[in-house]
Amino acid sequence: MMTFEQVQNLLNNMGLIATIARNGKDIATVKAVVINGQIITQYPIEIGDLIKIHNKSHKVLSVAAGAEDLFFQGTYNDYV
Known part of the structure; x- marks a missing residue:
């Protein structure tokens, strides 16, 4: 899992x-x-x-909250 600073940098540069x-x-x-x-993303996502x-x-499909719920990481399936 990435740190908050890494996520912030990633979102600022590639978001x-x-x-x-x-x-x-x-x-x-x-x-x-x-x-x-x-x-x-930094928005609290949910399964579905x-x-x-x-x-x-x-x-x-699944969600993991990062440090202190400051970011969220989820797996996904392409949806038609």
């Missing part, structure tokens, strides 16, 4: 604008990174959330 949808409704627009089969980046949706 893309993403929309998070939960229960069929858009709930947040955030910066997110898809890397090595994982999605990283859809994260839309560049018109492609990714369904969150």
Whole structure:
């Protein structure tokens, strides 16, 4: 698991604008990174959330909270 500083640097340099949808409704627009089969964001994601980046949706399958819940890392499956 990365440190908060590493995540902050990653999001600042490589983060893309993403929309998070939960229960069929858009709930947040955030910066997110898809890397090595994982999605990283500072918004608290949940299993089942859809994260839309560049018109492609990714369904969150699992979530791990980083240090002091300052960032969240989740595995995903491409969603059609």
